[in-house]
Amino acid sequence: MPSPILEVRDLCVDYVTNSGDVRAVDHVDLTVEAGEFLAIVGESGCGKSTLLFAIAQLLSPPAEISGGSVIFKGNDMVQLSPSELRHMRWRDYSVVMQSAMNALNPMKSIEAQFKDAMAAHGNMSAEAMRNRSAEVLKLVGVDAVHLRSYPHQLSGGMRQRAMIAMALLFTPDLVIMDEPTSALDVVAQRSLMIQIKELQDRLGFAVIFVTHDMSLVSHYSARLAVMYGGQIAEAARTASLFEKPLHPYSVGLLDAFPSIHGPRRVLTGIPGSPPDLARPPAGCRFQPRCPQAMPECAVRQPGLYSVGDSMVRCLLYEAAQPGRPE
Ligand code: SF4
Numbered sequence: 208m209p210s211p212i213l214e215v216r217d218l219c220v221d222y223v224t225n226s227g228d229v230r231a232v233d234h235v236d237l238t239v240e241a242g243e244f245l246a247i248v249g250e251s252g253c254g255k256s257t258l259l260f261a262i263a264q265l266l267s268p269p270a271e272i273s274g275g276s277v278i279f280k281g282n283d284m285v286q287l288s289p290s291e292l293r294h295m296r297w298r299d300y301s302v303v304m305q306s307a308m309n310a311l312n313p314m315k316s317i318e319a320q321f322k323d324a325m326a327a328h329g330n331m332s333a334e335a336m337r338n339r340s341a342e343v344l345k346l347v348g349v350d351a352v353h354l355r356s357y358p359h360q361l362s363g364g365m366r367q368r369a370m371i372a373m374a375l376l377f378t379p380d381l382v383i384m385d386e387p388t389s390a391l392d393v394v395a396q397r398s399l400m401i402q403i404k405e406l407q408d409r410l411g412f413a414v415i416f417v418t419h420d421m422s423l424v425s426h427y428s429a430r431l432a433v434m435y436g437g438q439i440a441e442a443a444r445t446a447s448l449f450e451k452p453l454h455p456y457s458v459g460l461l462d463a464f465p466s467i468h469g470p471r472r473v474l475t476g477i478p479g480s481p482p483d484l485a486r487p488p489a490g491c492r493f494q495p496r497c498p499q500a501m502p503e504c505a506v507r508q509p510g511l512y513s514v515g516d517s518m519v520r521c522l523l524y525e526a527a528q529p530g531r532p533e
Contacts, residue, residue: 211238218275233437246428254437300381301374318354343372364395422464436492443517453519
């Protein structure tokens with residue numbers, strides 16, 4: 208069995224505020240195998256982007272890692288110095304942000320930005336940099352003529368593709384993506400997802416893909432981690448989660464998005480909103496919104512229980528744990 212390329216262990220991230228620390232990521236464990244596509248899903252405010260930024264070591268104050276480790280290719284990234292991290296970023300792992308318009312420099316051509324990234328990580332000749340820039344842009348389906356374009360001269364879809372091309376300059380082992388398709392229309396979204404998956408299959412990098420839209424990743428991710436209130440609510444193989452979601456929150460999320468397959472059905476949202484992490488509920492964090500809540504859910508916090516190959520944080524599954532009386 209190959210060892211995972213990334214192991215997140217017991218990771219906690221706090222936002223340090225004058226009125227007290229707010230825990231946005233609460234004791235999260237995750238693993239990613241080489242070449243695997245893992246999606247992290249959940250509503251806004253559930254901690255998924257904070258988790259992703261913590262993995263990429265891109266948090267800035269007031270957010271800080273208050274515990275745990277992020278082991279990537281044998282190094283604990285939490286313990287690395289800024290210069291050690293700079294050395295690994297782009298080369299070993301790269302990050303694709305939600306909005307390329309904000310992530311790309313509006314004052315520089317795409318080629319100049321690619322060149323900056325390559326110059327920071329080696330001593331390639333000007334010609335080698337030009338060739339590599341054209342190569343990665345073609346990989347994402349954009350004509351190399353656009354190397355001379357500035358970000359505002361490209362469509363939203365082309366900008367996101369340029370960001371992905373930049374992330375692939377050194378063919379890293381891991382590409383971390385934060386809702387990279389959220390600003391695109393559904394047609395451009397689908398085409399970009401197909402492209403990402405094709406590139407992943409061809410080049411063999413692992414992907415962590417954060418999205419609030421579960422249906423978007425249903426065909427592309429091997430595993431899903433559903434986050435709620437800063438914690439993993441359910442982690443499972445994508446196919447099994449879509450077929451038989453265990454956590455009531457996963458059920459609610461699935462019912463909130465249209466399915467491409469199967470009969471038409473009425474979409475139902477999840478009433479209420481995610482918890483205020485400054486004052487999380489005493490028991491289960493999903494209890495105020497849960498249609499299956501029991502009296503004990505208001506006072507007892509569920510653990511993360513194994514059910515087959517899946518993990519689920521819900522008291523409904525506690526009784527089935529080995530060693531527990533029926
Ligand atoms: Fe719902 Fe209770 Fe399970 Fe929480 S522990 S998800 S409130 S049934």
